[in-house]
Amino acid sequence: MSERPLMVIPQPTLKRLVVYHQWLKQLQERGRDVVSCTVLARDFKLDATQIRKDLEIAGIAGTPRVGYRIDAVIASIESLLGWTNVNDAFLAGVGNLGAALLGYERFTRQGVNIIAAFDLDPAKIGTKIHGKPVFSLTKMAPLAQRMKIKIGILTVPAPAAQTVADLMIAGGIEAIWNFAPTALQVPEPIVVESVSLASSFAVLLNQLQHQRHKTT
Ligand code: ATP
Numbered sequence: 388m389s390e391r392p393l394m395v396i397p398q399p400t401l402k403r404l405v406v407y408h409q410w411l412k413q414l415q416e417r418g419r420d421v422v423s424c425t426v427l428a429r430d431f432k433l434d435a436t437q438i439r440k441d442l443e444i445a446g447i448a449g450t451p452r453v454g455y456r457i458d459a460v461i462a463s464i465e466s467l468l469g470w471t472n473v474n475d476a477f478l479a480g481v482g483n484l485g486a487a488l489l490g491y492e493r494f495t496r497q498g499v500n501i502i503a504a505f506d507l508d509p510a511k512i513g514t515k516i517h518g519k520p521v522f523s524l525t526k527m528a529p530l531a532q533r534m535k536i537k538i539g540i541l542t543v544p545a546p547a548a549q550t551v552a553d554l555m556i557a558g559g560i561e562a563i564w565n566f567a568p569t570a571l572q573v574p575e576p577i578v579v580e581s582v583s584l585a586s587s588f589a590v591l592l593n594q595l596q597h598q599r600h601k602t603t
Contacts, residue, residue: 403441404467404468408468410431411460411461411464414457420457422454424442442460445460445464447459447463474499475502475536476502476540477530477538479504479551479554479555480544480547481542484542485504485506485543488542502519503520504521537559537561539552541564546569561576564582565579566584
């Protein structure tokens with residue numbers, strides 16, 4: 388596959404590409420080889436033009452009257468999203484959420500390979516959780532530096548998040564996936580993506596209320 392120039396994909400497109408990927412994988416498992424834009428549009432309740440545009444961004448063109456080859460679309464999306472080169476990551480904070488992420492094997496297929504975790508709790512340090520070693524937090528920065536780890540996953544409680552993020556940055560980590568419910572201050576060129584489970588749930592509840600309002 389030829390290298391395409393690096394570009395910033397608009398976030399809504401990025402999110403839709405992940406959803407298309409999941410759906411196309413399911414169609415493939417059911418033995419389908421090709422899919423038309425019209426079928427995708429119907430399945431996703433989206434405009435066919437929107438889907439065509441999203442796929443164009445991923446460098447995918449369909450064949451008129453035939454549609455898209457599912458294997459080619461899946462491969463292009465994976466390449467575009469960087470899922471073909473798996474990135475090693477460290478995780479800090481092995482509580483309930485951190486441990487769940489350590490055990491989520493699908494991540495490896497989506498480009499994230501958590502190779503070690505870090506915590507303050509002596510009962511967790513020195514153990515393995517879902518096969519991943521847990522080290523003392525004091526080891527995180529030096530190990531990240533030595534192993535040239537660039538991605539950090541933050542699942543510590545909110546009050547500890549900034550301090551732990553600073554330690555990640557001191558260890559050369561350049562991208563932080565923040566699950567702690569707090570905003571982080573980071574210098575350029577560090578990138579942060581915060582995942583707020585609470586906001587996501589609030590969106591769901593709001594939709595539920597909206598639906599109930601419509602039907603009453
Ligand atoms: P648990 O039931 O294991 O306590 P939890 O998800 O309820 O899980 P939290 O209080 O959210 O626990 O803490 C998540 C994890 O972060 C815990 O394992 C805790 O030991 C760890 N932790 C707390 N402070 C820090 C810190 N400064 N650095 C690293 N890990 C920390």
